[in-house]
Amino acid sequence: MVFSSLTFLFAFLPVTLTGYYLLPKKAKIGFLLLMSLVFYAWGEPLYVLLMIGSIVANWGIGLGMDKSARHKKALLILSVVLNLALLFAFKYTGLFWNTVKGLFPAPLSERTVSIRLPIGISFFTFQIMSYVIDLYRGKTKVQKNPIKFGAYVTMFPQLIAGPIVRYVDVEAQLDNPDLSIDSIADGVRQFLVGLGKKVLLANTMGVLWAQLSAAPADNGVLGAWVGLFAYTFQIYFDFSGYSDMACGLGRMLGFRFEKNFDYPYIADSVTDFWRRWHISLSTWFREYVYIPLGGNRKGLPRQILNLLIVWALTGLWHGASWNFVVWGMYYGVLLTLEKLFFGRVLKKLPKVVRCLLTFLIASIGWGIFYFTDFSALGVYFGSLVGIGNRGLFGAASSAWCLGFLPTLVLAAVAATPLGTFIAKKLARYRWFRPVQLVLCVVLFALCIASLASQSYNPFIYFRF
Amino acid sequence: MKRNVWNLLTVVLFALVLLAVPLAFLLLPYRTFSEAERRYLAEPPKLSDEKLSDWSYDDKVETFLADHLPGRNALVSVNAYLTLYTGRQVSADVFCDAEGYLVEAPVDFDAKELHKRLDRIAKLGETTGLAPRLLIVPSTGYVRSDKLPKTLAALYRDGEALQQIADAPGVSLVPLAERFQSEGQSWYYRTDHHWTADGAFAAYEAYMRAAGHEPLSRDAFTRSGIDGYSGSTRSRSALWLHPTEPLTVDEPIGCGISVTFSDREGTYESLFFAEHLDEYDWYPYFLDGNHPVTVIGNTNAAADAPVLLMVKDSFGNTLAPYLVPSYRTIVMVDPRYYKKSVSALAEQYGATELLFCYSIERIATDESLKLLK
Numbered sequence: 001m002v003f004s005s006l007t008f009l010f011a012f013l014p015v016t017l018t019g020y021y022l023l024p025k026k027a028k029i030g031f032l033l034l035m036s037l038v039f040y041a042w043g044e045p046l047y048v049l050l051m052i053g054s055i056v057a058n059w060g061i062g063l064g065m066d067k068s069a070r071h072k073k074a075l076l077i078l079s080v081v082l083n084l085a086l087l088f089a090f091k092y093t094g095l096f097w098n099t100v101k102g103l104f105p106a107p108l109s110e111r112t113v114s115i116r117l118p119i120g121i122s123f124f125t126f127q128i129m130s131y132v133i134d135l136y137r138g139k140t141k142v143q144k145n146p147i148k149f150g151a152y153v154t155m156f157p158q159l160i161a162g163p164i165v166r167y168v169d170v171e172a173q174l175d176n177p178d179l180s181i182d183s184i185a186d187g188v189r190q191f192l193v194g195l196g197k198k199v200l201l202a203n204t205m206g207v208l209w210a211q212l213s214a215a216p217a218d219n220g221v222l223g224a225w226v227g228l229f230a231y232t233f234q235i236y237f238d239f240s241g242y243s244d245m246a247c248g249l250g251r252m253l254g255f256r257f258e259k260n261f262d263y264p265y266i267a268d269s270v271t272d273f274w275r276r277w278h279i280s281l282s283t284w285f286r287e288y289v290y291i292p293l294g295g296n297r298k299g300l301p302r303q304i305l306n307l308l309i310v311w312a313l314t315g316l317w318h319g320a321s322w323n324f325v326v327w328g329m330y331y332g333v334l335l336t337l338e339k340l341f342f343g344r345v346l347k348k349l350p351k352v353v354r355c356l357l358t359f360l361i362a363s364i365g366w367g368i369f370y371f372t373d374f375s376a377l378g379v380y381f382g383s384l385v386g387i388g389n390r391g392l393f394g395a396a397s398s399a400w401c402l403g404f405l406p407t408l409v410l411a412a413v414a415a416t417p418l419g420t421f422i423a424k425k426l427a428r429y430r431w432f433r434p435v436q437l438v439l440c441v442v443l444f445a446l447c448i449a450s451l452a453s454q455s456y457n458p459f460i461y462f463r464f
Numbered sequence: 465m466k467r468n469v470w471n472l473l474t475v476v477l478f479a480l481v482l483l484a485v486p487l488a489f490l491l492l493p494y495r496t497f498s499e500a501e502r503r504y505l506a507e508p509p510k511l512s513d514e515k516l517s518d519w520s521y522d523d524k525v526e527t528f529l530a531d532h533l534p535g536r537n538a539l540v541s542v543n544a545y546l547t548l549y550t551g552r553q554v555s556a557d558v559f560c561d562a563e564g565y566l567v568e569a570p571v572d573f574d575a576k577e578l579h580k581r582l583d584r585i586a587k588l589g590e591t592t593g594l595a596p597r598l599l600i601v602p603s604t605g606y607v608r609s610d611k612l613p614k615t616l617a618a619l620y621r622d623g624e625a626l627q628q629i630a631d632a633p634g635v636s637l638v639p640l641a642e643r644f645q646s647e648g649q650s651w652y653y654r655t656d657h658h659w660t661a662d663g664a665f666a667a668y669e670a671y672m673r674a675a676g677h678e679p680l681s682r683d684a685f686t687r688s689g690i691d692g693y694s695g696s697t698r699s700r701s702a703l704w705l706h707p708t709e710p711l712t713v714d715e716p717i718g719c720g721i722s723v724t725f726s727d728r729e730g731t732y733e734s735l736f737f738a739e740h741l742d743e744y745d746w747y748p749y750f751l752d753g754n755h756p757v758t759v760i761g762n763t764n765a766a767a768d769a770p771v772l773l774m775v776k777d778s779f780g781n782t783l784a785p786y787l788v789p790s791y792r793t794i795v796m797v798d799p800r801y802y803k804k805s806v807s808a809l810a811e812q813y814g815a816t817e818l819l820f821c822y823s824i825e826r827i828a829t830d831e832s833l834k835l836l837k
Contacts, residue, residue: 001522006529010489014482043522185471188478207555399615403554433470440474444481445539446546452533453543453702 001042003191003245004198006451012039016156020253021179029151029174032253036154040119043160047118051154054086058128059149062135066142076136080129087125090118095320120160122317124153126284131167133288140168148174157249161242163260163280166287170255177254187251189436192443194244197237199447201411203454205234208404212397213370216383220390223397224383230404231370232363233411236265239278258283265362265415268354269346270334273362281317285310307339308332321372330365488534495532499744501540502699505531537704544702554616558701561611565654566697566706567604570620573828575628581833585820586634588836591807594773594818595636598629599671601659601779601823602641604652622824629827635820638674640667654709656695657823658747658779661687661712667821668786675817680789685714693746711746716789720763725755726802735760735785750781756802757809760784760794767792773815775799775806777830780821799832806836 001008016035023031041048061079065072088096097113131152134140143149152174158165212219212227219227243260250257260280267273274282286295290310296303308329315328338346346354367384371377383389393401413419426432497504509524533539544556553559558566589596602622609617622641630637643666644651651663659667665682672679689710698706713736723732732752740748751758754777762769769792774780780796787794795813797806810818820827827833 005526006533007522007526010482010485010529010533014486017479017482181468181475182471185474188474204552207552211555395615395618399554399613399619402613402615403552406551437470437474437477441477444478446542448533449539449542449546452530452536452539 001039003242003249004195004447004451006448007042009448009451012042017252028177030147032156033147033151033154036151036156036159039156040154040159044119047121050086050090050118051121051124052150054083054125054128055150055153056146057082058132059143059146062132062142062149063144065132065135072136076132079132083125083129083132087121090115090121092316092320095322099322117320123162123164124159126164126281127153127158127167129288130164130284134166134168140171143167143171155250155253155255157246157253157255158257161239161246162278163243163246163257164284165257165280166284169258173255178256179254183254184252187248187253189248189440190251191245191248192440192447194241194246194248195447196443197241197244197414199241199450201407201414202234202237202241203450204404204407205230205237205411208400208408209234211400213380216380217389218394219383219397220393221384221386222392223394223401224380224389226397226401226408228363228367228380228384230408232265232359232366233408233415235366235369236261236415237411263415263417265359266355266417267358267362268351269343269358270331270338270361271343273358274331274335281314285314289313304336307336311335318369319372323368323372323374323377327365327368330368334361485534489529489532492534498531498537500537500699500704501702502696502744540702541704545705548703556701558697558703559605559612559616560701560703560706561605561608563608563611563654564706565604565608565611565652566701566703567608567612567652568657568697568825570603570605570622571825571829573621573625573824575625578625578628578828579632581827581830581836582629582632582635584834584836586632588775588807589634589818591837592773592810592815592818594810594815596634596818596820597636597638597671597674598827599638599640599667599783599819599821600626600629600827601663601667601821602626602644603824604657606824607641607644607651625824625828636674638667638670640670643670653693653695655693655698655706656747657697658695658782661714661782664779664782665714665786667783671783671787671819672790675819677790680786682714684789685716685786688713688715690741690746690749695747696745699744711749713749714785716785718764719788720761721788722761722763723751724759725752726757727755728752735788747778747781751784751796753781754778754798754801755796756798758784758796759813760788760796762788762792765789765792770816771795771814772817772819773797773806773810773813774819774821775836776819776821777823777826779823783821799836800830803832803835 001012003009012035016032019031019035020028037048037052040051044051058079061075061082065075068075093115094113131140131143131149135142143152152165152167152170153159155165208230209227212223212230216224216227240261247257247259258280260278262276262279264273264276267276290306293306293309294302295306311328311332312325313328314331315324315326318324318327346357349357367381368377371380379388423436426435495505496507506524506528508528509521511521530536547553547556548560557569559569560566585596585598603620605612605617606620606622609620626637626641629635644663649662649666650660651666652659665685669679689712691710692708693711694708698704698708715736721733721735723735724730735751736749737752738749740746740753747753751760769790771793772787772791772795774784774787774794774796776783776796776798777800780798784794784796793813795809795815797809799806809815822830
């Protein structure tokens with residue numbers, strides 16, 4: 001079930017919130033666990049059992065680690081192996097098999113492997129691992145209550161597309177959710193902003209990108225670039241919209257999640273970009289991979305190696321396809337170069353130039369990210385530099401680009417902190433509160449209108 | 465304190481929407497058909513049809529909810545106006561031009577596919593010994609392209625398609641598009657893709673001249689208008705604040721009319737079927753809409769008056785009333801519903817002329833024309 005669906009908004013959410021608020025405090029967490037399982041099972045009626053199995057196993061391992069200091073390390077290894085094996089089996093078997101088949105075609109070519117990816121497996125597996133690893137490190141206490149542990153992992157706001165909430169960050173809140181009106185109202189507003197980002201901006205950009213990516217040869221050079229920027233905005237508003245909705249829903253339920261995006265398209269370097277994009281994932285990789293590998297403490301060559309390992313894994317985490325690895329390595333190499341040479345050169349450029357350059361690098365990255373087929377990637381990137389396409393603009397692409405120009409401009413503005421800045425300034429005035437309320441109502445109405453009309457509504461980040 | 469009040473109001477309003485919509489969904493009467501959209505709404509999905517390995521129940525529930533959402537018409541319309549006013553109408557099926565005409569987006573035509581159909585038509589000409597004349601109705605967007613933004617106007621390729629038809633061997637194109645383009649009359653409805661009485665009359669004049677007859681003047685017909693017509697482009701666009709318009713009708717004077725249908729009992733003395741004015745789609749008012757074969761006799765025609773075989777789509781239904789006074793018999797065939805031999809029909813009725821009356825969209829895309837025999 002996705003948040004930007006009528007099923008979620010008008011069936012799941014009313015039932016869940018009503019039950020959650022009306023039940024006594026002790027029963028709330030259990031109810032949240034139950035509804036989160038319903039939420040997951042609605043889209044994955046079989047794999048919900050897999051997820052429950054994984055939760056029970058890791059909860060048990062946690063208990064074991066707490067009881068027996070002697071077996072602590074062995075249990076940690078067991079848990080990590082178990083979790084990664086599960087992830088590998090369901091996410092990467094197909095890729096692995098096809099790659100091996102490509103290398104040794106003769107004896108293997110007959111068989112194909114197709115395993116459907118359980119929604120959100122990459123997210124909940126990483127959440128579970130954060131708990132077990134932190135428990136091993138003594139950074140957190142054991143969770144003896146399986147319902148609370150289950151509620152942490154399955155909590156529907158962040159279950160299927162993040163943010164990746166670390167156990168240490170919500171541990172205390174599991175016992176004491178903040179259900180004040182102010183907090184809930186903040187949650188409602190954040191949820192509506194996220195819904196608007198997804199439904200009104202991401203989906204619209206998606207329509208433009210679908211049109212322009214279908215036949216790159218007809219676009220012309222400018223059309224191809226507009227298409228790439230449309231996708232760049234689509235993926236941002238799609239994912240950050242989802243994160244906003246997740247954080248908003250978390251607030252409505254009394255939980256505060258760390259922010260997952262911080263205006264990544266105003267970043268002035270690639271390093272800065274990754275401090276602002278999918279923060280919870282970068283934090284996870286830094287905390288549980290980069291630093292354990294030695295981080296920057298073992299000399300420069302080792303640091304570079306660590307960076308490349310982390311970025312190859314980050315790429316692979318995004319999808320079982322080699323283009324994601326290429327995309328990860330693209331950033332690994334760029335970040336290394338930036339650390340070694342470009343960083344100093346970049347600093348001498350005016351900030352606007354640095355920001356535009358970073359945006360361009362990110363856009364090209366999204367191009368690599370989008371095309372799982374390398375020949376299609378080649379064709380599209382060719383069209384960006386005028387290979388294989390006709391002129392600057394095709395007839396259809398100019399109609400589409402001009403038509404979508406106002407939304408593109410709106411998207412570009414919405415990707416900057418300008419809106420938040422103005423809202424903060426105006427929050428001082430009394431008259432702004434009713435205005436803010438009216439804006440929320442209009443936004444909600446437009447989103448529902450769009451949902452009632454359109455069938456084009458897939459979240460990009462559900463593939464992971 | 466003040467802040468609290470507005471926060472409370474925000475939460476209360478959000479909760480009200482979340483609760484009121486499902487409540488209204490449960491309490492309001494269940495609809496199976498949307499007149500505004502002219503389509504059947506999704507039926508409740510059955511859980512028993514689902515396989516766990518190929519789970520798509522959630523998608524079906526979503527479609528069902530979207531179709532039956534309380535206030536759906538208003539919401540869909542809000543979204544359509546939002547798309548229009550933010551300039552994104554290129555992504556819609558229907559464009560709204562500068563004068564509020566709702567025109568169909570261009571069809572992507574394939575020259576090869578078009579020629580397959582033209583070859584079939586030429587062959588029918590050879591079999592029947594009648595020269596096929598093609599009366600092709602250009603699309604509204606093409607004729608009114610000066611009222612559309614340039615980028616949208618550039619997407620219509622009617623000119624190219626018409627040229628190909630004009631150059632094709634074995635068929636002759638009746639000249640019409642030039643007149644439609646050069647004289648700025650209301651050839652088309654604002655809310656429908658069809659031509660108005662003016663458009664159909666101009667087509668009638670063009671055909672008569674091409675066939676070597678003198679067309680009758682407007683005085684040979686009585687004009688009337690039926691208010692409140694809302695056509696197909698209006699329903700498809702969801703731009704439901706756009707006004708309706710009169711349906712224009714020309715009735716030939718002094719003809720002894722008999723109409724029969726291949727799939728409807730009885731003989732009728734009128735070309736017009738008023739019972740359809742109570743339905744959501746009024747266009748079948750003309751000759752009861754589309755039938756496999758419709759035969760119109762005129763008892764007041766001269767004994768040696770010609771007999772016309774008209775192969776047509778829905779545009780033919782509004783053209784026929786003008787042709788009635790000049791022909792003894794008009795046999796109208798719609799190959800979408802008539803799969804038997806058209807040349808046999810020509811022989812059966814002793815046809816002396818062969819006319820194809822089609823919109824440019826249908827001539828380029830209709831599959832049934834490829835099976836014509």
